[in-house]
Amino acid sequence: MQTSPKSPQSSKAHPAGRWLYPRPEGLFCEPGGFYVDPNKPVDKAVITHGHADHARRGHGAVLATPETIAIMKLRYGEDCAGVFQHIDYGQTVSVNGVNIRIVPAGHILGSAQVVLEHNATRVVVSGDYKRVFDPTCEPFELVPCDVFVTEATFALPVFRHEPAVKEARRLIESVRQQPERTHMLGVYGLGKCQRMIALLRQAGFEETIHLHGALVELTQFYEQRGFTMGSWRPIGKDSSGQRQDYAGQLVMCPPSAISDRWSRRFPDPATAFASGWMRVRGRARQYGVELPLIVSDHADWPELIATIKETGAEEVWVTHGREDALVHQLGLMGIPARALALVGFDDEGE
Ligand SMILES: [Zn+2]
Ligand SMILES: [Zn+2]
Numbered sequence: 269m270q271t272s273p274k275s276p277q278s279s280k281a282h283p284a285g286r287w288l289y290p291r292p293e294g295l296f297c298e299p300g301g302f303y304v305d306p307n308k309p310v311d312k313a314v315i316t317h318g319h320a321d322h323a324r325r326g327h328g329a330v331l332a333t334p335e336t337i338a339i340m341k342l343r344y345g346e347d348c349a350g351v352f353q354h355i356d357y358g359q360t361v362s363v364n365g366v367n368i369r370i371v372p373a374g375h376i377l378g379s380a381q382v383v384l385e386h387n388a389t390r391v392v393v394s395g396d397y398k399r400v401f402d403p404t405c406e407p408f409e410l411v412p413c414d415v416f417v418t419e420a421t422f423a424l425p426v427f428r429h430e431p432a433v434k435e436a437r438r439l440i441e442s443v444r445q446q447p448e449r450t451h452m453l454g455v456y457g458l459g460k461c462q463r464m465i466a467l468l469r470q471a472g473f474e475e476t477i478h479l480h481g482a483l484v485e486l487t488q489f490y491e492q493r494g495f496t497m498g499s500w501r502p503i504g505k506d507s508s509g510q511r512q513d514y515a516g517q518l519v520m521c522p523p524s525a526i527s528d529r530w531s532r533r534f535p536d537p538a539t540a541f542a543s544g545w546m547r548v549r550g551r552a553r554q555y556g557v558e559l560p561l562i563v564s565d566h567a568d569w570p571e572l573i574a575t576i577k578e579t580g581a582e583e584v585w586v587t588h589g590r591e592d593a594l595v596h597q598l599g600l601m602g603i604p605a606r607a608l609a610l611v612g613f614d615d616e617g618e
Pocket of ligand 1: 319321322395396419613614
């Protein structure tokens with residue numbers, strides 16, 4: 269397809285757009301009658317992973333990996349969808365002439381890319397993804413395709429994540445150098461929390477890690493799935509009235525807890541936050557973070573560009589994040605791209 273690099277938006281739409289296109293509820297596959305990660309309850313949904321902006325409750329039928337289904341049930345209850353159908357990595361199911369195959373996305377435990385084939389065209393809906401090694405999930409699998417549907421959470425050249433183990437070491441060093449303080453690490457509960465624990469262990473941190481109550485269930489879930497987290501303990505409500513001394517200890521909590529009342533129980537807390545957003549100083553300041561750790565479960569700018577090129581896609585559709593910047597860059601590279609303008613996504617996993 270010949271396109272002027274200056275006007276990617278004006279390119280003639282790819283034929284796949286006739287059977288897979290955005291609706292107000294989300295990306296819809298017409299012959300299959302299903303949505304991928306819809307933002308409202310629908311009859312049939314394929315869910316890429318368990319983060320709340322992708323996996324919602326109330327669908328009639330859900331097709332997802334066993335891990336994603338288990339995470340949905342854990343967070344929303346057993347009856348959060350009418351019917352669940354498991355699909356394992358590498359497996360294919362056919363719905364009205366559409367082949368649906370699921371491959372790992374490397375984002376969090378159970379996260380999947382949805383490979384759709386219809387009319388001799390292959391579209392890969394990648395969901396959220398990253399390429400770097402993560403000990404808590406299956407690695408991203410590259411699938412060559414005609415149309416690649418990508419996220420754009422960190423689609424600005426400024427976003428370059430640091431090697432994750434290096435960031436874990438910086439935190440450990442800070443804990444060791446300030447034994448009188450409690451270190452509070454802000455992490456999202458699904459994925460980032462368990463990855464940071466695994467990274468800290470990999471970097472040689474063997475002490476007990478104290479977990480905010482909101483992080484406990486999902487961490488237990490990872491352990492049930494065979495991931496070792498080492499020694500950790502929930503922070504109780506302190507019913508005994510005994511104030512435990514957390515000096516020199518590492519506490520992990522949801523990012524919002526860093527600055528709320530909950531944090532005041534700790535002596536002279538040193539605050540850290542593990543997120544791709546920590547590349548931006550203003551964000552770190554906004555959260556009151558002393559030690560920003562640039563660790564992300566999303567692809568950074570070079571990873572996004574490299575992945576798109578490697579898929580060999582003739583056209584790229586961008587779901588959520590910095591769509592404009594990515595569409596513009598791909599235009600400069602001569603790859604037709606368009607923003608799907610899907611609504612309802614945020615950055616829970618970050
Ligand atoms: Zn997302
Ligand atoms: Zn996610």
